[in-house]
Amino acid sequence: MKVFVTGATGFIGTAIVQDLLQAGHQVVGLSRSATSSEKLKAAGADVQPGDLEDLDSLRSGAAAADGVIHAGFIHDFSRFKEVCEIDKKAIETIGAVLAGSNKPLIVSSGTALVRPGALATEDIPSEIDVHKFPRVSEGTADRVAAQGVRAAAIRLSPSVHGEGDHHGFIPTLINIAREKGKAAYIGDGENRWNAVHRLDAARLFRLALEQGTAKAKYHAVGDEAITLKTIAEIIGRQLNLPVVSIAPAAAADHFGWFAMMASLDCPASSQLTQQRLSWKPTHPGLLEDLNSGIYFK
Structure with missing residues (x-):
């Protein structure tokens, strides 16, 4: 399959490209720079010059393909509403090219806000309030599916971890701990995150491309529930810093823009995904990666 x-040269995208190539697929990666193009060529992929705002480039890439994995996203939280709109337009543009073909289009979403405070499963519709969190990739994919595209969504864990993770939520917590001189959690720290290794997530994208069904939601989840207190304790031990509880009223002062994520309780299951796509996480869990020291080099 072509x-x-x-997002082919990102933290998850590079793993997706490698997994696809190893499975015998031909890969064309979207590239916005000469450096990214060289990385793709070195990996064995072809290059489609452009970026997520270059709609003509997206059309060209999609038109020549047997399927599309949309793993790209502009991670600029200072203009989050704007980049979510760019994401929406990119999915719509690709979907219009694939309309009526029943070709697969796999988009990225998240488990974190599906059902905060309760175990999120694949058959639960997301409860995200788009006015507060305007990323609408799932809903956009569903509308594209209605046009005759086998569009589905991968809900990624809030922590997609592994070697080379420099900009995810775990590095954010580590950087805050270094800056503040203490590793912290909010309240009793019993709020939970789910997590997945980047290589397990990459394989799931490929399996969804090959086997997925229209409008399906698949959960890239290896660890269902890890408390923020546990994460903070490992960070404190690795950095030789005190581990402290932060009162909810002081969370914004300590964590800044990250306070909402640091307080989120979002356990999630991947049981249905494992059954439907014969996918099973096999790589190290988040706690193993944290204890190994790869995040503290």
């Missing part, structure tokens, strides 16, 4: 991949 697969067009956006």
Whole structure:
């Protein structure tokens, strides 16, 4: 299968490209720079010059492909509403090219806000309030599916971890701990995150591309529930810093923009995904990666 991949040189995208190539697929990666193009060529992929705002480039890449994995996203939280709109337009543009073909289009979403405070499963519709969190990739994919595209969504864990993770939520917590001189959690720290290794997530994208059904939601989840207190304790031990509880009223002062994520309780299951796609996480869990020291080099 010839697969067009956006976000092909990102932390997850590079693993997706490698997994696709190892499975015998041909890969064309979207690239916005000469450096990214060289990385793709070195990996064995072809290059489609452009970026997520270059709609003509997206059309060209999608038109020549047997399927599309849309793993790209502009991680600029200072203009989050704007980049979510860019994401929406990118999915719509690719979907319009694939309309009526029943070709697969796999988009990225998240488990974190599906059902905060309770175990999120694949058959639960997301409860995200788009006015507060305007990323609408799932809903956009569903509308594209209605046009005759086998569009589905991968809900990624809030922590997609592994070697080379420099900008995810775990590095954010580590950087805050270094800056503040203490590793912290909010309240009793019993709020939970789910997590997945990047290589397990990459394989799930490929399996969804090959076997997925229209409008399906698949959970890239290896660890269902890890408390923030446990994460903070490992960070404190690795950095030789005190581990402290932060009162909820002081969370914004300590964590800044990250306070909402640091307080989120979002356990999630991947049981249905494992059954439907014969997918099973096999790589190290988050606590193993944290204890190994790869995040503290």
